[in-house]
Amino acid sequence: MKFKIAILGTGNVAWHLAPALEEAGHTVTEIYGRNLAKAVELTKKLYTTEAQDSLDFSESEAEIYILAVSDQAISELADALILPEESILVHTSGSVSMDMLGYSSASYTGIFYPLQSFTKEREIDFTEVPFLLESDDQQTLLKLKKLANSLSPLQYVVKSKDRMALHVAAVFASNFSNHMLRLAEEIMHRKGLDYEMLKPLIIETISKSLELGAKKAQTGPALRSDLNTLELHHQFLNYNEQVAEIYRLISQDIIDSY
Amino acid sequence: MKFKIAILGTGNVAWHLAPALEEAGHTVTEIYGRNLAKAVELTKKLYTTEAQDSLDFSESEAEIYILAVSDQAISELADALILPEESILVHTSGSVSMDMLGYSSASYTGIFYPLQSFTKEREIDFTEVPFLLESDDQQTLLKLKKLANSLSPLQYVVKSKDRMALHVAAVFASNFSNHMLRLAEEIMHRKGLDYEMLKPLIIETISKSLELGAKKAQTGPALRSDLNTLELHHQFLNYNEQVAEIYRLISQDIIDSY
Structure with missing residues (x-):
């Protein structure tokens, strides 16, 4: 047609x-x-x-x-x-x-x-x-x-009423995951480190997440409730209060959801 | 050797x-x-x-x-x-x-x-x-x-002192981007929507971000400072105060960084 x-x-x-x-x-x-x-x-x-x-x-x-x-x-x-x-x-x-x-x-x-x-x-x-x-x-x-x-x-x-949920989900999946990469890039540049180093990790993380599901694919200090590392990272980020708070809040949400 | x-x-x-x-x-x-x-x-x-x-x-x-x-x-x-x-x-x-x-x-x-x-x-x-x-x-x-x-x-x-920065960056790039996918998955499931729908968007987002850089690759309501949509999304998430706050804080950080 x-x-x-x-x-x-x-x-x-x-x-x-x-x-x-x-x-x-x-x-x-x-x-x-x-x-x-x-x-x-x-x-x-x-x-x-x-x-x-x-x-x-x-x-x-x-x-x-x-x-x-x-x-x-x-x-x-x-x-x-x-x-x-x-x-x-x-x-x-x-x-x-x-x-x-x-x-x-x-x-x-x-x-x-x-x-x-x-x-x-x-x-x-x-x-x-x-x-x-x-x-x-x-x-x-x-x-x-x-x-x-x-x-x-x-x-x-x-339906329109579900499209709202879908759009919110898309914001997390796309805009916010991209912003996490942006923050990573900024932290690297701040220390003169090459962002290229992180790209294989990013590709593997997303591939794994799509294959196994994000819950099962998770790793890192928040998953391990490694409060010592979380505190060190939070202190490291004290040059930017808002980014430090993003770190704290997402880490807390990871801890709470396992 | x-x-x-x-x-x-x-x-x-x-x-x-x-x-x-x-x-x-x-x-x-x-x-x-x-x-x-x-x-x-x-x-x-x-x-x-x-x-x-x-x-x-x-x-x-x-x-x-x-x-x-x-x-x-x-x-x-x-x-x-x-x-x-x-x-x-x-x-x-x-x-x-x-x-x-x-x-x-x-x-x-x-x-x-x-x-x-x-x-x-x-x-x-x-x-x-x-x-x-x-x-x-x-x-x-x-x-x-x-x-x-x-x-x-x-x-x-x-050096060890830079490895800390690198590890913080890796947490954002890997653990946190994965958690954004997890939150997206949960929002979809909550409404009975198929998470598969989002996968092509996720793959394109990350590919684009790695190619163009995350700053240039960004899209979405926060980038456009579309406060009306941000408010609707925030209200939609009121069933989970912590996730709503994550939405608000990351959106604010996107707004602030353009």
Whole structure:
């Protein structure tokens, strides 16, 4: 099943998603950008797509409209869009409720959320991206499943109320684990030590965690309740009160959870 | 340069290190275990190694004695060891000072610390393990470099005072990043969501972080100072005060560091 799709947005998600949809055989009819130049830039990666900075899609041939914009912009943009009859409007956000599309002119609404961290410079293999889907309309949900399935075998139907939990979990799994690496990097640089030394450990830790589960994979002074080492490390970190407190709190949480 | 080596300890490090040393052409003369049965089990992986539960090595042919035991046990074991003339005693710990070997009967002391997370069930590729070395004696340091070099091209000379910083950094990079995955897993399970959904995100996050550096790789609500989302997430976590506080504190630290 091939779809005609308009994409609203020119950020990282749109940048990767639009060419992937085309490669999967769909037609990307229009790219909307508030900044027309950015929309034009993205259409250069595509075959016959028009760039536009107007929200009037009444003449568009697209059936599915994908809002790939920042969370803050979703509601306002959805309300202002002029869409043709029988159109489906979806957004790609992990943290915005489907209700935010409720006042749009779309006939049907839904969520089409690729659960991945997109960066312009890095290629994304969509076959390994889980798509989280939602719609109150069964026909729409079926179409979103078919659309997702054309990109990836990983599809999950997740309701808005659970998407919040999922997003919080993703913050821990992605943003916070990355911040732990950042703090490690800073401690190394502070002492003139080469951060490269830690990379094999990081790779093995994450591989092991994904294979055995994080609980079983844990090691270190907090797991051993080695209070002497914890105290030494805490003192070492006294040049940055906030980081010392992060050390104390996470160590305590590890101790409490075994 | 091939060495005769005795290994003291039967834990995860000894379990992987002993066969690797043999494969690299060295001779593992003895395995010491307080629990003799465990030492015997490890010798079964080796060619001609003797298991022993005595600390008397006066008759041993080994030149290098590797203390691969828990941090707590190092000092006591070092003091009690009876070693032959001209022997080198090293330990494999990231967090114990070289001074702890100072009262031993060894002629020379040093550190031979493989910076990796060892688990019995998982194979370790030693060519990707950084070895952190230290000795006050230049001849000993040279021997330790040669020994490490027979296992891995990654060798660093790091003094005890810097090893503390390195260990703190490793706790953030390994134990704490793993704990972030654990918290993510728990949030998912609490809502009956499949943790598998998050794995592609985790793999991409860590790959990106190691490639671009953690600062540049960061994304998420804290980076965007999206206080509305942060507040919603914090409320969502109110079933566990400590985890909510971890969320708040790490988010604050991300906000403060951009």
